[in-house]
Amino acid sequence: MIKAIFNTQQWRLSAVVTATLAASLLSSGCIERATNSTQLVKQAQVEIVRDQYGVPHIYAEDNYGVFFGYGYAVAQDRLFQMDMLRRSALGTVAEVLGEQYFEFDKFIRSSYDSRSVPAQIAKLSPRDKRILQGYADGINRHLQNIRKSPDTLTPIEYIEFDFEPTDWTIVDVAMLFTGPLAHRFSDGNTELDNLQFLQALESQHGKETAWKIFSASKWLYDSQSPTTVPTATTNSPEAIVNPPRPAYLSQLSEQAAGSKLSSYMPTKDGLPIISHGDSNSAIMDTFARRGTSGTPGFASASNLWAVNGPRSKGAKGSLINGPQFGWTSPSYVYGIALHGGDFDVTGNTLLFSPNLLFAHNNHIGWGSTAGFGDQxxxxxxxxxxxxxxxxxxxxxxxxxxxxxxxxxxxxxxxxxxxxxxxxxxxxxxxxxxxxxxxxxxxTWDGKEIDTLLAWIELATVKDINKVNAVLDRIATNINFYVIDKNGNLLYRHGGHYPRRNPLHDTRFPVPGTGELDWQGIRSGSESPSVLNPKTNYLVNWNNRPARGWASPDMWWLTWGRGDRANILIDEITAVEALTPEQSWNINQRASYADVNREYLLPYLQAALANQTLSKLESQAYAALMNWDGYWWDKNEDGKFDGAAPLIFESWLSQLLQATLKDDVGEEFFKRFSATGHPTSESTGSINLQPGTKALIRNLDELRSGTAPIYDFFNGVASAEVLQQAFATSVAQLAEQLGEDITLWHALPAAMVYHNKNYRGIPQALDDAQYQSEVIQNRGSENNLFIAKGTHIEAWDVFGPGQSAFISPQGERSPHHSDQLELFASFGKKKMPFLRKDIVNPQLETLMIGSKK
The missing domain is CATH 2.30.120.10 (Aminohydrolase, N-terminal nucleophile (Ntn) domain, beta-sheet knob region)
Structure with a gap:
């Protein structure tokens, strides 16, 4: 069930709007005048055809025209959202929202070199500049329209926040990519937080034991971790599992400040928290309550699965992507189709970046997930x-x-x-x-714009064998996946990575005195890649790219056997072949699957074998053994079905306390205490948490007879600890809920579409939020590309909807939330590629100046 958090009436657009605005072009400032030193400007036509869901399909004769139409359409749909995104990336929020955002702007200005992007743009070729200029000019055209008709076209947010929209430049357009893609997905680092943790452990346990505890909770390599490049196709050896404590750590400050964070706690009046490290109590409490898979308050995750060859039935192949940007209102996803110049493409993208992240050109289709390489x-x-x-x-x-x-x-x-x-x-x-x-x-510093333009160029490539040459230029650490119309599959871990000194332990900061400086930057072509894996499938849920590839430094992401990617792998390998529809249906099961169960329940089963259980314990154990492993609420009664989910969550929580808390200490246990279940509000992704991963690794080592790096069971038989945690959790549940196990139910947290962006900056009014009753661990959008041999067929869905426009009178676009029910029910809508296939087309025609 979907609930809307608002009380205003729905807005209705006229079916067809035709506007010709040629007369004011030269006086507007949007189009450059022709002089004896510039190229001639001639009139050209741009057509914007919106489909039944409001997605704009842009038709123009050249690149400038299609991107002009893109910018114009985005401004109609998402002007306030994109304006606040621009300000979030540039550090100009306080200018319009006031002094309470000064510290945020200060953080942005001191974190990113404001001179860099303009300098990169100044070096662009005329062709590339025209693309970005077209986008900016399209936005500015709509701003002209707003200034002419403010009473009907001004988004209500500008009225409520009391400021006016300003014109856009090429730099502003570039920041729509640089902020969300480079700053958010390629700038993760917790080396200082790791150092703080190690120093706290040393104070508690001494250096030798502290190093063992740290290494047992934050390791670099694990040969049992699932990889996207099949293990059999790589010759990369595993590095040493537990490297010794780096000697240079003694040179670092013993009063290390934590990593400077900008984070958002999703409360109604919450402001971005600027804090030195995760020691901030609000941040730590969030970790303890819900865990994390990204910047506190925001998930940075995605999943993908694709099949071809013998594993594909009814098509040459299929690819399903689910980028987990978070659930927000307006959506983090924007649908768009570009037809003209070098572009003939349809898809959707993160927010409204000029590059299309999830799209196809009828020859190849591509998608992506966060790569989490250490850059x-x-x-x-x-x-x-x-x-x-x-x-x-x-x-x-x-x-x-x-x-x-x-x-x-x-x-x-x-x-x-x-x-x-x-x-x-x-x-x-x-x-x-x-x-x-x-x-x-x-590593990507100074390469943001070339990365953006390479990504834009990807849309023009029609041969899968020519894709890697384009991806070589992309410096940010994004995983790329490509399917062509014949079903060929390509995976490439994107990004440029440093050549580090062999003494550099990537989990910690290093002295800046020069001895451990980078020794160069590796070419993008050195990153993991595979074309047509012999397994005939690709899977990624932000798991390890390939054997020999180290875990990143972030304490909340360490690759091991316990990995949610195995949910997708098990789905694919459980059958001989999948039709596109069967592959699409994996999404629903994966969205509700428990991410921890398959690793821990067998250990509990072994621990309780031949044990004498009380009547209540026997009932609880039977519930666990009969549990299908999903967090369903099929009857929509506001409670998860059956007692098993609650029992399992309670047992795991108790087990984490019994094993890790005394070793990592009270302060840092908040990093490890979350179970990663949908009973606490999430902003985009559910994952195995650091404590659970460390526990699984410890249990695996004990089972194999391998001496653990550190034994969190402190020499006590693991079966005894598991059994005692189970007994304790059952007793606590009985005390809280009574002894009738049929009344034991976990309560779901709502899936809230928040009105703040990934930096915690308002992007809509409070009453523009929506919520679904149960969290779905899935993409902010889902798209399906089907290789048909002669072409690619595509489907997608994203909530709440395409448009965020609310008029000054409070009337909403009909496309403000018209995908919510479709999304919640795991439906999908077809993405038309040909103009004749657009359903209920609505046409708007623009006349622009096109530089030749």
């Missing part, structure tokens, strides 16, 4: 005690590169801050009292 390192700079604006590097003190950033604040005087950059990257923290600073090195 970012923290360097601890040693400051000059006599001059904190200098730092030691290669034997001498050198000055930081520094400049002033002015932050405008609504209703107040502007404030100026100093930002710094070292040879390693932007200085995110400076602590003169400790004579240290922390710099963040990023």
């Amino acid at each position: 970012v390192d923290i360097f601890e700079e040693q400051l000059n005690p006599k001059n904190p604006e200098q730092y030691m590097h290669k034997g001498h003190y050198r000055p930081f590169e520094s400049w002033q950033e002015t932050i405008n604040i609504k209703g107040q005087q502007a404030r100026t801050i100093t930002v710094r950059r070292s040879v390693h990257g932007m200085v995110e923290t400076i602590k003169p009292e400790q004579n240290i600073a922390y710099s963040r090195a990023r």
